[in-house]
Amino acid sequence: MTALPSQPLPDRAEPPTNPPTDPVILAEGLTKVFSSRARAGRLRRERVDFTAVDAIDLRVAPGELVGYIGPNGAGKSTTIKMLTGILTPSSGTLRVAGYDPQRDRVKLARRIGVVFGQRTTLWWDLPLRDSFTLLQRLYRIPPARFAENLAFYTEALDLGPFLDRPVRQLSLGQRMRGDITAALLHDPAVVYLDEPTIGLDVVSKHAVREFLRDLNLRTGTTILLTTHDVDDIERLCSRVVAIDHGRVTYDGSLEALRAERDLETVVRELYSRQGV
Amino acid sequence: MAESVERPLPAPVAYLLLVRMWSRSAWQYRASLLLTGLGQILTTSLDLIAILVLYSQVTLIGGFTLPQTLYLYGTTRVAFALSDLVASGVETLADSIRLGTFDLVLIRPVSTLAQVMADQFTPKRFGKLVPAAATLVWALIDLPLHWTPARIAVCVGTIVCGFVLFCAFWVLSGCISFLAVDAREVANTFTYGSEFATEYPLTIFGRPLGLALTFVLPVAFVTWQPALYVLGHPDPFGLPGFLRLASPAVAVVFAALAALAWRACIRRYRSTGS
Numbered sequence: 001m002t003a004l005p006s007q008p009l010p011d012r013a014e015p016p017t018n019p020p021t022d023p024v025i026l027a028e029g030l031t032k033v034f035s036s037r038a039r040a041g042r043l044r045r046e047r048v049d050f051t052a053v054d055a056i057d058l059r060v061a062p063g064e065l066v067g068y069i070g071p072n073g074a075g076k077s078t079t080i081k082m083l084t085g086i087l088t089p090s091s092g093t094l095r096v097a098g099y100d101p102q103r104d105r106v107k108l109a110r111r112i113g114v115v116f117g118q119r120t121t122l123w124w125d126l127p128l129r130d131s132f133t134l135l136q137r138l139y140r141i142p143p144a145r146f147a148e149n150l151a152f153y154t155e156a157l158d159l160g161p162f163l164d165r166p167v168r169q170l171s172l173g174q175r176m177r178g179d180i181t182a183a184l185l186h187d188p189a190v191v192y193l194d195e196p197t198i199g200l201d202v203v204s205k206h207a208v209r210e211f212l213r214d215l216n217l218r219t220g221t222t223i224l225l226t227t228h229d230v231d232d233i234e235r236l237c238s239r240v241v242a243i244d245h246g247r248v249t250y251d252g253s254l255e256a257l258r259a260e261r262d263l264e265t266v267v268r269e270l271y272s273r274q275g276v
Numbered sequence: 277m278a279e280s281v282e283r284p285l286p287a288p289v290a291y292l293l294l295v296r297m298w299s300r301s302a303w304q305y306r307a308s309l310l311l312t313g314l315g316q317i318l319t320t321s322l323d324l325i326a327i328l329v330l331y332s333q334v335t336l337i338g339g340f341t342l343p344q345t346l347y348l349y350g351t352t353r354v355a356f357a358l359s360d361l362v363a364s365g366v367e368t369l370a371d372s373i374r375l376g377t378f379d380l381v382l383i384r385p386v387s388t389l390a391q392v393m394a395d396q397f398t399p400k401r402f403g404k405l406v407p408a409a410a411t412l413v414w415a416l417i418d419l420p421l422h423w424t425p426a427r428i429a430v431c432v433g434t435i436v437c438g439f440v441l442f443c444a445f446w447v448l449s450g451c452i453s454f455l456a457v458d459a460r461e462v463a464n465t466f467t468y469g470s471e472f473a474t475e476y477p478l479t480i481f482g483r484p485l486g487l488a489l490t491f492v493l494p495v496a497f498v499t500w501q502p503a504l505y506v507l508g509h510p511d512p513f514g515l516p517g518f519l520r521l522a523s524p525a526v527a528v529v530f531a532a533l534a535a536l537a538w539r540a541c542i543r544r545y546r547s548t549g550s
Contacts, residue, residue: 034546081379081547084382084383085382085383086379086382086383086545086547087545087546087547088543088544088545105382106284106385106386106387107282107284107385109383109384109385110284110385112383114383116379116380119376119377119380121380123297123301124301125301125304125305126297126300126301126304130297130300134293134294134297137285137289137293138285138290138293138384138385138386139385140284140285140385166304
């Protein structure tokens with residue numbers, strides 16, 4: 001399944017609110033503060049603020065493939081949840097695909113795709129194909145477009161052998177390929193992948209990476225990828241954004257990062273700075 | 277792309293699509309579905325047997341005869357079973373918030389409420405409707421009433437308003453899950469509690485509690501007040517007569533409150549750590 005079919009995907013229509021020259025993701029001073037109550041004495045409780053994301057600036061142009069990396073608890077997931085409209089930012093401005101994610105969450109939902117490596121969005125007890133036809137209805141994908149996309153991804157990700165099997169019977173690698181397809185059927189402008197290769201074997205990892213790189217090249221889909229896998233970054237990402245303690249610690253090309261030192265060392269140092 | 281295609285799928289359509297998916301999922305485990313459905317019929321019938329046992333010893337409870345109590349019980353049960361059928365997916369909300377799967381609801385381009393209400397839908401809930409509807413039919417046959425158009429309208433309206441009010445309670449109980457994830461029991465007092473409180477004549481609770489159930493948690497409007505109208509029974513608490521027809525207003529107010537509370541909760545949602 002390394003070879004992709006040669007026919008290119010048809011051009012996708014950009015919404016009028018998002019001319020291709022504008023950044024598809026634009027965050028300025030993006031901040032998220034969680035406040036909770038902690039015990040302070042026998043009965044007294046006091047408010048404790050925790051800044052998960054601290055004044056991040058991020059500008060991603062259409063067609064970029066960005067690796068978003070950082071140790072556990074650095075603020076990666078919180079950022080992505082704000083970019084998708086799941087969480088409301090505490091302050092800062094944010095625009096994704098021409099929309100304010102918080103205010104236009106439902107409209108934005110049709111312009112983005114999300115893959116959570118750790119949980120599936122597929123219907124556990126039903127054949128894989130049924131999840132896809134449901135998504136066609138929910139996302140109002142025109143039938144011709146849907147048939148075209150499904151045929152393309154079935155071939156590109158080799159879904160044919162298990163398209164009619166219940167999701168609960170699929171292997172982790174097969175399920176991940178199903179989840180990736182589910183996130184792409186509606187032609188999103190931006191795709192967020194949260195650890196898409198977690199738990200996969202070497203062959204499946206390779207297949208997923210090849211597919212993502214090809215998708216990015218062929219369709220110009222913007223991809224934001226979080227991962228702890230150095231190989232993912234090395235093989236996929238043209239740009240790396242590193243975050244630690246809620247702040248951006250590096251933002252630049254993979255080559256520049258690699259020019260400094262060997263990538264693995266850089267990443268290891270980045271992670272050890274956490275000190276946890 | 278055409279403007280009509282740009283609009284999100286209407287919430288009722290999305291709801292029905294999701295209900296169909298969940299029903300098909302439940303149908304994968306046929307034997308379990310049929311047995312639990314039968315179980316629902318049996319357990320809900322037990323309450324009814326309790327009422328019949330009580331009336332075998334006395335002729336009046338709180339000033340109400342057996343057919344009158346059966347009418348109260350039947351309308352409450354039918355309204356509640358319908359709301360349970362449509363909206364009790366909200367019950368799983370606390371779990372999906374705790375596990376973080378609620379994030380997936382927020383990335384879909386359809387109504388959050390439609391998704392949450394359809395969650396884990398199972399056709400076994402029809403089981404609750406069977407004894408409820410049977411009781412109501414029995415009461416309607418047994419009641420010595422002249423069925424004027426007004427009475428029929430109020431009877432149908434009781435069930436519609438009761439359904440709306442119970443659905444509002446389901447949504448409000450879901451809002452409690454947003455505030456305190458482990459507060460399911462508190463949430464249950466809204467839903468199952470209000471159903472229980474209106475199955476029997478409200479007089480059995482005495483005046484203070486009866487009035488609280490009218491004005492604080494307005495479950496009395498579910499069936500009690502309109503039932504007094506249909507049964508032609510004077511209000512034991514002596515409340516003004518217009519309240520008997522106030523159910524639609526109460527239902528509308530609570531549906532609006534529930535919708536506002538839901539929107540506020542979605543905005544305040546905090547998600548989980550990863």
